[in-house]
Amino acid sequence: MMRIFRQFFFVTFVSLYWACTDSTEKLSQPNIPNVPEDYDYTENDLQHLGMVKVHAAGHSVLLGTNDSLSTSREHPQMKVEFSYDYSISAHEVTHAEYAEVMGGAADEINRFLPIRNVTYYDAILMANRKSIKDGFDTVYTYSKKNHNAIGNCINMADLVFHPEVEGYRLPTEAEWVYAASLDFVPENSWNGGNSGYDLHDYCSKGVRSSGLCDMEGNVKEWVNDWLGFFRDTTVENYVGAPDGGSLGERVLKGGSYRDDIANINLYSRGDIYTVTSSTLAPYVGFRLAFGPIPDPVWLSENGIATSSRVFPSATSMNVRTKTGTFHSKLAFRNETSGNISFIDYMNGTLSVLEIPDTIDSYHPDISPDGSKVAFCTKAEGIPGNSALYVRDLKAVDSKVVRLDVESAAIPRWNVTAAGDTVIVYVTDGGTNDDMSVWKSQSTWLVKFAGGKFGKPEKLFDGTYNGGVSDDRKLAVSGARLLRAWMTDKDSLWFGGKQACNASLSKDGSKRTAFLDFGEKTDDNFVGETYRAHERLLIVDSTGQLIQSVKAPEGYTFDHVEWVSKTNLVVGTLVTPSGNHSKISLTDLNDSSTIILAEGDELWHPCLWVNPDLSVNGNSSVNIDSAGMYYSDRLPYYSVELRVKMENFWTRMDSVTAVAMGSSRTLFGLYEKQFKSVNMLNMAYSSGDLYGAEYLLKNYMFNHLPRFKYLVLEISPDMFWRSADESWNPILEHAVGYAYDANHNFWMDSIPDGFMEAVKDAPKPISVLMHPYDFENFLLPSTSWYTPDVVADTMAMKLDDEIVGVNMKVFASIVDMCKKHGVTVVALVIPRHAGYKDTGAFGMYGPSRSVTQDLFDSLQKYDVVWMDENKWGKHDYQDESMGYNMDHLSYIGAYKLSERVDAKLKKL
Template structure:
């Protein structure tokens, strides 16, 4: 995610662009080109003013490319076919149109400029507003919105896209590319070569025979899809990935006024930073599409095409509030595919992953350590031979092993008093109402370790598929009747009335949850007549009813199961039409029910909660705030910082040297290879002097008692930064920093449970874009590429007020270090040597002459100057040393780290 203009976002800086001229042309409304009468693929939409009707039925387009130099998110080329037509705006939404829809007034100067600095959420809210204004249903639904301090929407909770609705929406990537392909001419666009790095009125740079304007330039455009992998295949009515993966990544299409014309194409899907729904940038806008999408197809992360989605509804924080930890996983059967799917709540942005293969999977149960899932091939109540499997709980390369017995069903993990991990299972899934047939089957357990089954051991006759207590003194069965085995004696609970879905608690309380069919015993207990499965019933260890919880209005329960060692019950919600359309989490402490996920048919949920990390009811910290250094409202660079904060709290007592800076320092200094000192690299993408000063003052100097050295990155463009560009969004949206501040950063003592909360906090890992991991933060060797300059360096002067602010921050850092007897090493990191021929110090300026003045000023402070860039005359010029024009590869990082190590040793 990104706020406006964060520096060094992802791997390179995202610039703040100023116009090179202050002149303003006299405004006149641009002309929208007309579609020729004989044009074959598009026509003017007479029902929706300003839109072009795209005649795509029976046609196709290619997304992506097979170019080996393209990123992994753009390869391979994939064919998309259409069975429908749609409409799309002739031009990007303007200031005037936005003001008319969302309120306010567009000033005369900006009225014909594309609206920009809009998040994805802003765009869909505007689309909904237009649908309401024109009398259509809204395409997007949500439960609550959250705005930042500039009024932009940075989160829509429970956001769901409804492709079947006829309303205004963002175009899908396939729709955008097909429309653009009708007449895509980058030379006739506002790009970096002709725009003076400034925005222009719409439709003022050449006409298109399709009737569309500015697809190639002016501003990049949001499309509707989540970012997902392509496959070398054909997909009909493709609408993207079913969710945003672990980072919630979105897609931008087209070029902008700041892009080099050679980089403008139809297959690019993003920018130089990670694009999420909360991204803000001055060169990103949007246009609308209109029309329902019949039989939409989503393509999952592991290449599975599906016509239905599982939509996570509850946020990771919602689940953490209930379970006490982010270390929880929801596993269930997707009835439409027959596969196991799961959600890992450790990810800040939730993704539903599905394990796709040919094994029909029922009754999944997660191993005690959360790494594996056991399942069978028959559902409760269905007689016959069933196979039992255990597999790795991951979507890719999920290794699977089978239990070699004649039949095994309804597996349940457990740990014996001797510490052995076992699986308890039954030999048949049939109902238990015929006692002789039921007792002819049996209940077994088998050890499982090192990926292998042990020798099965029979426990007793009868299929107690509802669970067996750890001491083996209570077992329950529920499929037609509620049977129990108590101290080696079989008994019939609930008066012999019909019951099902029995599940024995896993916390040692020996409670049982079950469902019934509106029996009189249940009516008397809850105090009203009710429908079958309308209440969850809870019995104690003797079968006596002790609690009941009613289903939400309009639903009944099914497939209820205890969630690990908690007071929580997971289940499915069944609509009046009989669809298992949601997974619910019922809290027996307050009888509340939280919806976790929605789809067409979801069965057999299991919620695993890590008992070792759950802070629910323990410790002296607020689990909704402690350690929360990342949230889904934050830019991606805060994930890196969240990792660094955990490293800080874990290693603070032994650290002797700290590095601060941006992505240049993050990727350029490999802390593990500093041998003379215990180095903690606290740099992160978009890091600046504001963040460095805050972290040093409040964390480092309060908790690192043996600190001797600060290695501080000196990048001149950092001195033209404002706090709102990257650091303030972190403080505003990460509860962990505010929580620490409210407790004076724990100067006196760190409370019980705090360290566990820090480790437990979400840390999403991208599987799509990033060529580095959170252990090493090193980049592959690619090339220095070309020394691009993306700002007007003439506008960057030393007397700018913002430079004065940053100089005061720099002085404050040096003064703090001097007070604590810490030596400051000011490190200038290498960048492309070719910048010495451009007049700019680097990609984001300033000019070399202004940089000289800045450097001379900095050298007057009590610091150790270490210039590894040497104004471009460095010895890192081999292509293998670089990842791009602004960042070192792991090879370059080796050299830089070796020299920093030697410098510290010499000091």
């Protein structure tokens, strides 16, 4: 007989809700081919109480959908095969279970409710804690974590998922869907139609024949995967994307107590809002899985399936602190695939992208403008013909062109005094210890412009693969020996001892970085014995040793290269077994080394820095704070506001009107459509009155000399929101606002370098989630869909304390505007006309009667009232006007913008 047990002390609670299934009762069979009729898909996991053993080995499941109306993150449909079995919790983790593992006491009222308002980080911390408690290794590792004021984990540094480890973890999306598909019945779930918009005790809707419950409702569930693209292909043991893309997005599965039953399905992967690891929501919880995943496969953004990953170790801020700019890119050879991979540090949350190709790629070097990468087909020290290519530095549609010569190796970009972009290369990348052989090869220069090579020009006899100075008076070579060409004279540096990986600096100092083989250095310069490549050595323009830096403990250096126009050297770190497992960045100012990336075999790194955007030398601006209006600890809406803050600073002298509000205003008012005013739309998703008051008081009134009109969104649900929901987290984690406050919001003067820092700060965008761009903030024309209500409108009363707080903030905004001679236009934005038949004003309520009382109260203030919604009787009802039930499409935005513009013109 199959029995399902509650984790820990809940066995006695089982009979209150559901009975055991008989062993003769077969599970409802999902759409899985070639399965015997009597196959048992699941069984009780007696080793891990409260879990169901899922027999997935040899079977498959379909992820996503081919429905043309689905989002880009949900299609095309992809087949996933399993070579293993796994266990999964019979139900969502409850308050009592969470408290039992994490410490603390679950109150008696909530003990049987699913835990909610937990981040992805909270969920994996519990998984780790439970693994330790039950005597297993932890599946997740990290170096440090951060918590918010109420105890949620909101950030983890160096987080790595180890699928090969046997322990507790979150289920993968494929595991979750396979288990759910065994018996998925949305009609028998706690959903928006029967839940009263609140949680219910676990399994109180019964248990499926699979032994699982609440897969369809109660709370949405975290799964383990980063959100990534699907492909029309078959993948075995799929574990998601290798990273979270530019926004660090995660996957949510299942329905919740607030979802319309029509929207509960197996293929949905998220929420109405962007989901990141730090997302908190009252309708999101999780269940656990157990068991190692053999031979896991990640699917990258460009569709490459890989069984190994490269992890970015340093954050964009770490790199900015060293280089002075976020405008940095790291390119390197992935030795496992033979392809070039790269990281763009302009993205706040980093993604490692790989350029797929059949060309074996060595020694990548990024062009001076950061848009292209040159590479060759043979490594340093390997003689023979090599081909030289230049390609676009992007993962998709990377166009490539080859230099038409017999052999070219180890390319290095440069810009001549005349402004020409050129590549210096050698005809052979072999060793230089045999003088006659080495001299028979040569060093060349070729211009590159307009995507084409020019005519090659010979520079020297001998292959100076370590670089040539701008004035061509110094060239270095370092494969076996450290050779130099110094103003028409050949020199042998470093006492003729063995050396390699020579790299000439690019800052005009003519220093050379190189590695040796642990021999006694000239005049005992280092002062201690060391292993081969354990020291990074630096010589001056004459070959005299001036500095050495020891590799981090347990590693040696390899593949060292100077970072353009800096005092930094990038390289790889090698384990005692010879694995190039890390890419390092060494700061010669203090001899410190940080780790940029980790993986299996990472070769030939090149770190490009845009020197024109570096603010490292400006002592009046703290580059770790200035312009930092976004943080990867925040939800996606802070990215939108970060873009708006840059617009504010760059346009402040010309702005005459400002719009503020939530995503309805963000997408509903198009700045370029305004003719009578110079409109600055400062609205952002989840925007509220608190943020509007703060921005007006500290930025708009201080720096907009021509400010005349404020268009303020009036959405009734905003009056039931607390500052802790969106605005306070922004102030807490986006340090740019605190930096401005500490400098009196720059009322006296804006320092040199500040505007550059603002423009330089990261502003990642998700191609998976966002159907708009940061230039226009316009949504596509889809339809108004159906008027969904996700709030308990009857619980929203006008005399609620939070409404009184927001009324005071509204009054403060109106009062400030009056004192500064700014006219307030209170704008009610159109939403689905069908809400007039629901009893609710909109998606988030409140009731229409309460809304009327609220509007009556607001119109008593000194504002110009502009109601474009008209209680649903508006003229925006054409389907082309809507993006969804709550937002206008670009067509609707054009219309609304023209009307607001006409209103302002009359004023």
